[in-house]
Amino acid sequence: MRPGIYAVSSPQEGQQLSALGHQLFFEPALSASGKQSCASCHSPEHAYGPPDSRSVQFGGIDGKQMGSRAVPSLRYLQTVPPFSEHFRDNDGNDSEDAGPTGGFTWDGRAASTHEQARIPLLAANEMANDSSDQVIRQLQASASANAFMAVFGKDIFQRPAQAFDKLVLALEVFQQNPADFYPYSSKYDDWLRGKAELSHQELRGLQVFNSPDKGNCAACHLSERQSDGAFPAFSDFGLIALGVPRNPQLALNHQPEYHDLGLCGPLRQDMRKAEYCGLFRTPSLRNVATRKVFFHNGVLHDLRQVLEFYASRDTQPEKWYPVASNGQPVMFDDLPTVYHGNINREAPFGGKKGAPPALNAQEISDLLAFLGTLTDADAHPARNGQ
Ligand code: HEC
Ligand code: HEC
Structure with a gap:
């Protein structure tokens, strides 16, 4: 068992906690507004990702406080390693230092999904409770109170601190439920099992995805089975700076001096090193074709545009960044210039300005077709029209 993962003592305990966690995941009484549950932002119909195309979701007591980051899918997080500054992969023979890797959220600052659950419950722009005691008082007055007492005892609400720990525990155990959170039911999984065929176009897309001198996507978004046979998560969970454009729609970005620098802060406080500024955790690409919002700041809304x-x-930075009065694009406009050296320049990046793009229109269409094979069976109704 990896650290940070709760080990249930028996299958019965697991089932009981998971059923309760399921109920609590949908319980709006856990928010100060009484209107927002975990599922409001992590929509089960969208692979537990955002319910719509807004860059970020809103929360708070009045439901009007704007978030600062795109909502990640909660699927396929079971293999996220604990955060480490010097990650070494034991899979295969490379023990190379892969640099900062792992942890939950876009900057890896939460060590486990139960630690993570405390963040939205208490964040002013999310579920907005003042304290864990407030959460428990609301839970006690909610329709889920009886189910909660049935699992943890009739007197559990008399010990609010313990009750809060149990609440986040139940949410965590629910998030370990394979059918909901790692079903491996995509066409690509069936292809790996030898039970489905990919079309010619999907296969071409896979090739572009894997080729180091083309998409090179698999360098970070792992696409092959691990040496132990485990199916790929489509992420190595490394923290990398891509220099994505600033999103002018975010309220915080109306302050020119505000920058979400990911691993080096300001949300995360314990890794304030210049070489970590601008780094965000590589997301899984499973179910990515069901999303309508991309990158940590939700700046793009169309998967083709991401590609x-x-x-x-x-090669064409003027397509992505604002153009200054001297006619030059302001590259990496969401990262102060002193940190531009952190930005990844490996393939498919790194071409000279004015050179042809690393991928042509056909290759992009092929990649899109391939990414569509990563959608789980139950997530298809929400597909992006691809
Ligand atoms: C207002 C919208 C909102 C609500 C409500 C919300 N979340 Fe989230 N969730 C987010 C955002 C945004 C992130 C990314 C946060 C970051 O990177 O700082 C996130 C991240 C996460 C992660 C980490 C995912 C990863 O990729 O590492 C988990 C786990 C999670 N949320 C679980 C929950 C649970 C459980 C609840 C209910 C108690 C909940 N969330 C409620 C918006 C929300
Ligand atoms: C060097 C590592 C690396 C490579 C190579 C790479 N990615 Fe990514 N990818 C990331 C990181 C890191 C992010 C998140 C960046 C951010 O939000 O600031 C990301 C985000 C994405 C997203 C947005 C997903 C979401 O949930 O918002 C998509 C789609 C994506 N990558 C697809 C690809 C494809 C397709 C390729 C190949 C053409 C590729 N990536 C190559 C590291 C990489």
């Missing part, structure tokens, strides 16, 4: 960004960030 075009990869193909032409460096």
Whole structure:
């Protein structure tokens, strides 16, 4: 068992906690407004990702406080390693230092999903409770109170601190439920099992995805089975700076001096090193074709555009960044210039300005077709029209 993962003592305990966690995941009484549950932002119909195309979701007591980051999918997080500054992969023979890797959230600051659950419950722009005691008082007055007492005892609400720990525990155990959180029911999984065929176009897309001198996507978004047979998560969970454009729609970005620098802060406080500024955790690409909002700041809303960004960030920066009065694009406009050295320049990035993009229109269409094979069976109704 990896650290940070709760080990249930028996299958019965697991089932009981998971059923309760399921109920609590949908319980709006856990928010100060009484209107927002975990599922409001992590929509089960959208692979537990955002319910709509807004860059970020809103929360708070009045439901009007704007978030600062796109909502990640909660699927396929079971293999996220604990955060480490010097991650070494034991899979295969490379023990190379892969740099900062792992942890939950876009900057890896939460060590486990139960630690993570405390963040939205208490964040002013999310579920907005003043204290864990407030959460428990609301839970006690809610329709879920009886179910909670049935699992943890009739007197559990007399010990609010313990009750809060149990609440986040139940949410965590629910998030370990394979059918909901790692079903591996996509066409690609069936193809790995030898039970489905990929079309010619999907196979071409896979090739572009894997080729180090083309998409090079698999360098970070792992696409092959691990040596132990485990199916790929489509992420190595490394923290990397891509230099995605600033999102002018975010309220915080109306302050020119505000920058979400990911691993080096300001949300995360314990890794204030210059070489970590601008780094965000590589997301899984499973179910990515069901999303309508991309990157940590939700700046893009169309998957084809994301692929075009990869193909032409460096060759046609004027497509992505604001153009200054001297006619030059202001590259990496969401990261202060002193940190630009942190930005990844490996393939598909790194082309010279004005050179042809790293991927042509056909290759991008092929990649899109391939990414569509990563959608789980139950997530298809929400597909992006691809
Ligand atoms: C207002 C919207 C909102 C609500 C409500 C919300 N979340 Fe989230 N969730 C987010 C955002 C945004 C992030 C990314 C946070 C970051 O990177 O700082 C996130 C991240 C997470 C993560 C980490 C995912 C990863 O990729 O590492 C988990 C786990 C999670 N939320 C679980 C929950 C649970 C459980 C609840 C209910 C108690 C909940 N969330 C309620 C918006 C929300
Ligand atoms: C060097 C590592 C690396 C490579 C190579 C890479 N990615 Fe990514 N990818 C990331 C990181 C890191 C992010 C998140 C960046 C952010 O939000 O600031 C990301 C985000 C994404 C997203 C947005 C997902 C979401 O949930 O918001 C998509 C789609 C994506 N990558 C697809 C690809 C494709 C397709 C390729 C190949 C053309 C590729 N990536 C190559 C590291 C990489």
